[in-house]
Amino acid sequence: MNVHRTTGIAISLAMAVAASVALADQTTKVALVPGGPHPYFAAWEQAGKDAMRDFHLGAADYKVPPKWELSQQNQLIESLAAQGYNGFLIFPGDPVGTRSTVEELADMKVPVIALAGCLQDPSKAEFCLGTDTGNSAYIGTKKLIELMGGKGKIAHFTGFLVDPNTKLRMDAVEKAVKEAGGGVTLIQTIADIDAPEPAQEKINAFLAAQGANVDGIVTTAWIPAVTAATTLRKIGDKRIKMVGIDHDEVVLAAVKDGFVNGTMLQNPYGQGYIGAFAIDRLRSGCTPKPDAPWKTTAQTTHFIDSGTAYVDKATVDTYIDQMRAVTKSIMADFAAKYLVCK
Amino acid sequence: MKALLRQDWFGLAALAAAAIAAITAIRPDFLSPFNVFVLLGTVSLALVIALGQMVVIAIGQMNLALGAIGGVVAVAFAGMMQVWSIPVPLAVAGGLLIGAACGLATGVLTARAGLSAFVVTLAALSMFKGINLGITKAQPFYGVAAGVKAFGAGSVAGPVPWVLVPAVLVAVAVAVLLARLPLGRQILAVGGNSHAAELSGIGIARATIAAHVISGLLAAVAGMLAVARLAIGQPTIGDDWLIPSFAAPVIGGAALAGGYVSVTGTAFGVLIVALITQALVLFAVDPYYVQLLLGLLILGAVGLNRLREVRRERAA
Amino acid sequence: MAGTEPSTIGARESRLIGVLMSADVGLLILIVAFFAAFWMFAPGFNSPFNLFGLSRFTAINIVIGLSMMVVIVTGGLDLSVGAMGVTAVMLAGWLMEVGGLPVPFAVAGGVALGAGLGALNGLVIVRTGVHSFIVTLATMSIYFGAMIVVTHAESFRNLPADFSTLAKLRWFGFVSPTLLVAGGAALGLFVLYRFTALGRRMLAAGANPRAAEMSGVPVRRVVTLCHMLGGALAALAGMLLAMRTGAAIPSMAGNLGQDWLLPAFLGPVLGGTALTGGRVSVLGTVLGATLVTVLTSGLLLLQVGEFWVQFFLGALLLGAVLLERARILLLGARRLVA
Numbered sequence: 002m003n004v005h006r007t008t009g010i011a012i013s014l015a016m017a018v019a020a021s022v023a024l025a026d027q028t029t030k031v032a033l034v035p036g037g038p039h040p041y042f043a044a045w046e047q048a049g050k051d052a053m054r055d056f057h058l059g060a061a062d063y064k065v066p067p068k069w070e071l072s073q074q075n076q077l078i079e080s081l082a083a084q085g086y087n088g089f090l091i092f093p094g095d096p097v098g099t100r101s102t103v104e105e106l107a108d109m110k111v112p113v114i115a116l117a118g119c120l121q122d123p124s125k126a127e128f129c130l131g132t133d134t135g136n137s138a139y140i141g142t143k144k145l146i147e148l149m150g151g152k153g154k155i156a157h158f159t160g161f162l163v164d165p166n167t168k169l170r171m172d173a174v175e176k177a178v179k180e181a182g183g184g185v186t187l188i189q190t191i192a193d194i195d196a197p198e199p200a201q202e203k204i205n206a207f208l209a210a211q212g213a214n215v216d217g218i219v220t221t222a223w224i225p226a227v228t229a230a231t232t233l234r235k236i237g238d239k240r241i242k243m244v245g246i247d248h249d250e251v252v253l254a255a256v257k258d259g260f261v262n263g264t265m266l267q268n269p270y271g272q273g274y275i276g277a278f279a280i281d282r283l284r285s286g287c288t289p290k291p292d293a294p295w296k297t298t299a300q301t302t303h304f305i306d307s308g309t310a311y312v313d314k315a316t317v318d319t320y321i322d323q324m325r326a327v328t329k330s331i332m333a334d335f336a337a338k339y340l341v342c343k
Numbered sequence: 344m345k346a347l348l349r350q351d352w353f354g355l356a357a358l359a360a361a362a363i364a365a366i367t368a369i370r371p372d373f374l375s376p377f378n379v380f381v382l383l384g385t386v387s388l389a390l391v392i393a394l395g396q397m398v399v400i401a402i403g404q405m406n407l408a409l410g411a412i413g414g415v416v417a418v419a420f421a422g423m424m425q426v427w428s429i430p431v432p433l434a435v436a437g438g439l440l441i442g443a444a445c446g447l448a449t450g451v452l453t454a455r456a457g458l459s460a461f462v463v464t465l466a467a468l469s470m471f472k473g474i475n476l477g478i479t480k481a482q483p484f485y486g487v488a489a490g491v492k493a494f495g496a497g498s499v500a501g502p503v504p505w506v507l508v509p510a511v512l513v514a515v516a517v518a519v520l521l522a523r524l525p526l527g528r529q530i531l532a533v534g535g536n537s538h539a540a541e542l543s544g545i546g547i548a549r550a551t552i553a554a555h556v557i558s559g560l561l562a563a564v565a566g567m568l569a570v571a572r573l574a575i576g577q578p579t580i581g582d583d584w585l586i587p588s589f590a591a592p593v594i595g596g597a598a599l600a601g602g603y604v605s606v607t608g609t610a611f612g613v614l615i616v617a618l619i620t621q622a623l624v625l626f627a628v629d630p631y632y633v634q635l636l637l638g639l640l641i642l643g644a645v646g647l648n649r650l651r652e653v654r655r656e657r658a659a
Numbered sequence: 660m661a662g663t664e665p666s667t668i669g670a671r672e673s674r675l676i677g678v679l680m681s682a683d684v685g686l687l688i689l690i691v692a693f694f695a696a697f698w699m700f701a702p703g704f705n706s707p708f709n710l711f712g713l714s715r716f717t718a719i720n721i722v723i724g725l726s727m728m729v730v731i732v733t734g735g736l737d738l739s740v741g742a743m744g745v746t747a748v749m750l751a752g753w754l755m756e757v758g759g760l761p762v763p764f765a766v767a768g769g770v771a772l773g774a775g776l777g778a779l780n781g782l783v784i785v786r787t788g789v790h791s792f793i794v795t796l797a798t799m800s801i802y803f804g805a806m807i808v809v810t811h812a813e814s815f816r817n818l819p820a821d822f823s824t825l826a827k828l829r830w831f832g833f834v835s836p837t838l839l840v841a842g843g844a845a846l847g848l849f850v851l852y853r854f855t856a857l858g859r860r861m862l863a864a865g866a867n868p869r870a871a872e873m874s875g876v877p878v879r880r881v882v883t884l885c886h887m888l889g890g891a892l893a894a895l896a897g898m899l900l901a902m903r904t905g906a907a908i909p910s911m912a913g914n915l916g917q918d919w920l921l922p923a924f925l926g927p928v929l930g931g932t933a934l935t936g937g938r939v940s941v942l943g944t945v946l947g948a949t950l951v952t953v954l955t956s957g958l959l960l961l962q963v964g965e966f967w968v969q970f971f972l973g974a975l976l977l978g979a980v981l982l983e984r985a986r987i988l989l990l991g992a993r994r995l996v997a
Contacts, residue, residue, distance in 0.1 A: 038481035038578070038966070065481070067473075067968045070918045071911060072716070072900075079712040080959040083703030097814045097906040101823070109708070121816060162630065162812045163910035192630035193914070197569070197577050202385050202617075206624040209378035210370070231574050235496045250485050251575060458980050461928050465921070466977035473970025480966055586738070586796060586917075593793050600935075631808050634915065638800025642783075645797070649789050 028059030029281045032086040033116070033273055034078055036094045037069025041223055041247060041269060042117070045090075048273025060086070061277045071095050075102045082106060088280035089113045090273065096121040096165050096300055112283040116276050117269065117307075118166065119300040127289050128303040128339070130276050132267040135169035135299055137246070137309050138221045141265045142177035144311055145217045145244040148262050152184030153216030158204060158229060160195035160222035167192060169299055170221040188215060191225075200228040208232060217242040223249060226264070230255035244311075248320065256317045263313035266320060271328030272307045275335060287342035294338065305339065307331065351596045354651040355611035358644055362618050370625055379502035382621060387510035388568050389613045392584050393591035394517050395561030397609050400592055401521065402554040403534040403601020404453065404460035409588050410581030411471035412445045412559050413566035418479050420567050421576020425486025434488075439563050445471060446559020450552035460551075475578050484576030495571030506568050513564060518606040520557075530554050535602025591616060594645055615644050682931040685983045686946035690953055693975075697957030704960050710833035715826060717952045718837040719899045723919050724926020724948040725844055725941070726892035731927050732852075733865040733885045734936025735791030739780060739799040740923050741916020743890050744897030745909060746806045747773040751898065752815030752907025755822065762822050770894040776802055777890020781883030803915045815907040826902035837899050841945075844892060849941040861885055866937025893919075925951050929980070950979065 033049050035042040042065070049061035064081060066073040071094040078089065079102065089106060093099035093115055100120055103113045107125035119129035145155060157174045160167045171190060178187045191207060194200040204225065218241060220226040226245035230252045233243060238260065245252045245264040255261040283289075289303065296304040308327035312320045336342070367373045392409070399406040420438040423429040429437070449467045453460045494505045520527035532540040533550040541547055562581075569580045593599065594615065595608025619640045623633050697704045723740065730737040751769030754760045760768070776798070784794050828836050852858035863871040864878045865885075872878045896919075901907050912919050928934065929950060930943025954975050958968050 038476055040482050043480070043482055065966065067476070067966075067972075068918075070913060071904075072719075072918070076712065076716060076956060077959055080703065080709060080956065083706045083709035084960060084962070085703065095814075095904075095908050095910050097816045098904040098908045098911060101903065101905045105708075121814075161910075161914055162807055163914055165812070165814070168812060189627045190630050191624065193633065196583060197573055197579055198388075198583065201572060202620055203624050205381040205384065206378075206621045209375065209381045210372065210625045212377070227575070228573070235574075452977070456981060457984055459928065459934075461924070461934060462980050463977070465925065465928075466973040466980070469969050469973025469976065471973075473967055473973060476966040477970060589792060590796055593790055599790060599792060631811065632804070634800050635804025635808055638797045638802075638804055642794070642797035642801070645789055645793050646787055649787050653788070 029088050029284050030060040030086045031058060031062070031088040031090060031277050031280045032078075032081045033061065033063045033090045033276070034074065034081070035063075035065055035092045036074060036118070037066050039069070039223070040249065041267070042092070044269035045273040048270045049277060052274050052277035056278055056281050058277065058281055061273075062086075063273075066094075069094075071098050074099070078102050078106070082109065082111060087111050088277075088284055090116040090276040090280065091126075092116055092118045093120050100124045112280055114276050114279055114283075115301075116272050117267070119298060119304060121165075122301045122303075124301070127279075127283060128295070128305060129298075129301050130272055130279070130305045130307050132309050133296070133298050133304065133306060134166045134221075135173040137265050137267070138170040138173035138219070139177050140309070140311065141221065141244045141246065142174045142219050143180075144263060145219050145242055146177065146181050146185050148242045148244070149185070149217045151181060154186050154188045154214060155217040155219060156188060156207065156211070156215050157190045158194060158200075158218065158220040158222070158225035159190065159192050160225070162192050164195075165300075167222075174219060174221070194228075195222045195224045197224060197228070200224050201232075204228050204232055208236065212236070212238075212241075215241060217244075219244050221246055223247050227251045230261050233260045234258070253312075253317055253320070256312065256314055259314065263311055266310045266312050266324060268308045268310075268324050268327055271324060271331065274328060275307065275332055278332070279335070279340070282336060282340055282342065285342070287336070287340040290339055290341045293340075305331075352605055352608040352611050354648045355595065355608060355615065358647060359611055359614050359618065362615065362622070366618070366622050366625065373625065376502040378621075380498060380504055382617060383502065383507050384504045384572065385617050385621075386613055387504065387506040388565060388572065389587060389591065389617060390510045390610055391513055391561055391565040391568060392588050393595075393609050393613050394513060394606065395558050395565060396588035397592040397597060397604050397606070398517065398530070398554050398561065399460070399558045400589075400597050400599060401534045401601060401604045402530050402551060403537070404551070404554070405464065405589075406449070406555065406558045406562075407461065407464040407585065408445070408449060408467035408471055409464075409558060409562050410584030411468045411475070412442055412562035412581070413569065413584060414475045414578065414581030415445065415471045415566075416442050416563040417566035417570045417580040418475055418484060418576045418578055421484035421487050421570050422478065424488045424491070425484045425576070431488050431490050435567060438567050439560055442559040442561075442563025442566070443556050444559070446556040446562075447552065449559070450555030453555065454548035454551040460555075479576075479578040481578055483578060487570060487574055487576060491567075491571050492574045495568070495574060506572060509564060509568065513561060514606055514610060517557075517561075521604065521606070526550070526553055531602055531604075533601075587616065590641075594641075594648075616641065619644070682983070683940065683942050683946055685986055686930065686943065686950055688986075689979050689983065690946060690950050693950070693953055693957060693979075697953070697960065701957050701960040702962075704957060707829075707833040709956070709960070711829055711835055713952065713956050714833070714835040714838050715899075715903055716956070717949050718835060718841040719896055719903070720922050720926065720948040720952050721841040721945050722844055722892055722896035722899060723923045724930075724944045725841075725848060726889045726896060727923035728927040728930075728932050728939065728941070728944045729848065729861075729885050729892065730791070730889040731932050731934060732861055732936055732939050733791075733882045734868075735784065735882075736795065736924075736934075737777075737780060737791065737886065737889050738795040738920065739776070739802055739916065740889065740893040740896075741912035741919035742799045742803040742806075743773050743776045743916070744893040744900075744919065745912050745916050746776065746802050747890075747894030748897040748901045748907045748911070749806055749810055749815070749909060752818060752901070753810075755818050756815045756907075762819055765822075766898055769898060770891050773894025773897070774887045774891040777893070778883055778887040780890065781886030784886070785879040785882050799915050799917075806909065810909060812909050814909065818906060823902045823905045826899070826905075837902070840895070840899060844895065845941050845945050852939050852941065857881075857884070862937055862939065922948070922951065951976075954979075 033045045046063040053061040066077045074094040104125045113126045115126045115129040117131045243261045298304045416438045423434040452463045529545045529550045591612035592609045594612035597604040747769040750772045751765040754765035860876045864881045926944045926948035929947030931940040
């Protein structure tokens, strides 16, 4: 490394340090940060690229923490801020644990939107754009009960207990079951299986023990959905009704072939695309409109639903178009509805 | 009969038998063919993982990269089939080769560079996991050959799954290696007392490298078995192998300091943990209590076994 | 075999060489080298914001490393450090939010619980003779599981504001006073092992329990004390982490607290504390934890492509220990020749 380059770097670093990180750069540089490596967020990468092109952003980069660990995500966010990103779309590693990092960003006048998952109020995020996980589980369970004809026994497979979304999902499933009157009973909930081997072990054990006894399965986490779909196909079962979650290839193929009845889609592409747009607007002087039609969830009072759709055999082939349509309709009046701009 | 009673693993076998008897008494369908099929499937994969670690424990070291090697082989195996349409036998050979190469790398660094196996395999863990993520970007490989999927899902006869076959073959091979073959005895000698082993002319480096290579091979087998069972090449395969890979051998009586391991003990260790997990699902235990009960039951099982050992030592 | 006679080097020089050859100095050199490299080539590394985050993270990793170190000294290990840390924090959170206790009392309560859980580990280990690996594997599940049952996985989010002040303070704009807490713990341990009879007994019990027992060391009590100390330090690490996030959350160390396991081992092992027990290097653990934190932080900033960070972390770690090995060999060779 020659002297000139070193001096050049030293000078530019000094400049960067002297001028405040967030304000020196006039173009919007957004970082899309998931909680960790997970196939759900893959659509964010393309969404960021498309947003960068469509809205002329400086950058809209998908940055993944190397492990699904809260401290890794915090470290990554801090280092991205130090690198000059001036807008953040974050899936909170923990709705409460990520708040302080978001506060640090807010102190530097860097706007943050919680994406695909919300921070627990009060927080310094501008708002939350995502799927209402509780509501999605509720709708999914209601669909399942409908498919079962309003009566029978169901089981619920879900993610890690330490993930607050899990509790919301468990509560939602119980609520839907209660509303069905006495006809439906939840015979078992298996949690902590959002990882391939525990999911295999426990779902197989469940079907071995209760396979003849259960009438419906609702899964509210990615890996249990995939594993349950695979297992039902393996044992050739089409009697047990199942409603899954998300758009993994395996789940969609199972829907097509009749082993799974349907799946609750979320809208990761839309979240990334709309979120990047919103960050850019927020950096250009817009602020969230106080009297906008915000929704309230268990976690926040400033929630925008990025859209969820129930997809079954009839609609499974066109699901991408469905979600694109949802994204388009949200974008159409997003700025007018939710932002007030000077 | 007396010889049987004196075997170290007898206590574990008795425990497993008692557990099965107790569970079946309450829920007779525990011994249904499908349930046995499921149990054997779980045990098969867990056994190979445990043996992969056991070989390194025998030499008195730890292979922290076991899961990471399994993960890399798993995605490479699935990737080879999907991206290049490589036929299954070649893909399996390729997977084994990768596993052996990874083991060779960690073995050579440990034996020849004088670094502690702990640090080498820890660094290797990060590197192999990093390669895994770099290749897959956290996305699974879906294009697993139909034959492999059938292998993972099917049964030889009734409740005996196909995946049990490689597991049993591996267990027999490792047992024969350690009990009969010179290499195996050298590994145990080095683990038991490396100075004495060196003085009697055993090449420590050779034994170390051999143990790591075998561990890598076993990790590869486990990774490919996992792909067969899951029917996709998941990048997260191997992420939580670390603790179970140590637990079963240690429950089975292995000395972490090296020199003493037991294949049969490890097998029963694997069985007991699988039984406990299955039972917790079978009895529809409240999900909030599962972790707590799992820990208590493992402690109980080990404690009981230990009690029997202590009584036997006192009687001697 | 005739060896080369070392030429007569003065006593001072040989002590200097001894110091230079020590693992601690090696680690220090590595830390300085990587720090300098990142300073020059990693964009944003030297920003006050990044350095502040780095100092906080280092403090936490140091204490986690120390909590495992005091158990490694006995020749065993403790897989439940994360579980103990989280449980202690949840108790402190409950005491503050529901019990209304002032912050110092709640923190003390949490640390006391950590010590108690650690002591429980120790008691089970010495009384049953079962290997610490299995015992702490089981207690990891038991402690975490009990915490889940009691709290139903709910966080305590409305902690009094002055709980987090220590973590929010910034000295000179880029250093966190939490480093002082870590440093204080390290200093306390250094004094324990170097200057107190108890510390010496702990080392003796770890090096050779039978010999120690015969020379009058109450090995079982000492081992239990080590585990108790480990539990207290785990609780302390948990407090530092909770102050940083401003809340008591059950997932702060991952499922079963297992996210802490690798950092807990890395610090002591890199720093020269032998896994076989009986030897300890407090300074080494501190430096080891610092090195790993600096490496992780710098790598994140180098923009190596987000999915390859783990690979480069492992490669750098390997490179670091190889360099260290080479350094010792070189110095050793020179000494023979000089």
